[in-house]
Amino acid sequence: MRIEAYTQVQQLYSxxxxxxxxxxxxxxxxxxxxxxxxxxxxxxxxxxxxAADDIRAELTAPLKASIANGTYQVSGESFAEKLMQxxxxxxSL
Numbered sequence: 001m002r003i004e005a006y007t008q009v010q011q012l013y014s015x016x017x018x019x020x021x022x023x024x025x026x027x028x029x030x031x032x033x034x035x036x037x038x039x040x041x042x043x044x045x046x047x048x049x050x051a052a053d054d055i056r057a058e059l060t061a062p063l064k065a066s067i068a069n070g071t072y073q074v075s076g077e078s079f080a081e082k083l084m085q086x087x088x089x090x091x092s093l
Contacts (some may be wrong), residue, residue, distance in 0.1 A: 066072040
């Protein structure tokens with residue numbers, strides 16, 4: 001077997017491979033993303049929640065002031081009643 005003949009055959013195969021690679025590289029696929037209207041609504045809601053304040057100052061300011069003044073009083077009966085309501089809600093789940 002002659003080595004030169006092997007080299008010539010190898011060169012033929014390598015040129016065919018490069019031709020195939022060039023054809024494949026010419027084809028280009030583009031990725032595309034589409035967001036549904038439901039997804040857009042969720043994103044809008046998420047942005048609105050993120051922009052909202054965590055604490056509603058108009059509700060907490062009077063409570064903070066009464067606690068600071070020492071005038072805030074909690075009724076034991078009222079607290080126990082609300083505690084039992086929450087307990088019943090949890091039990092019904």
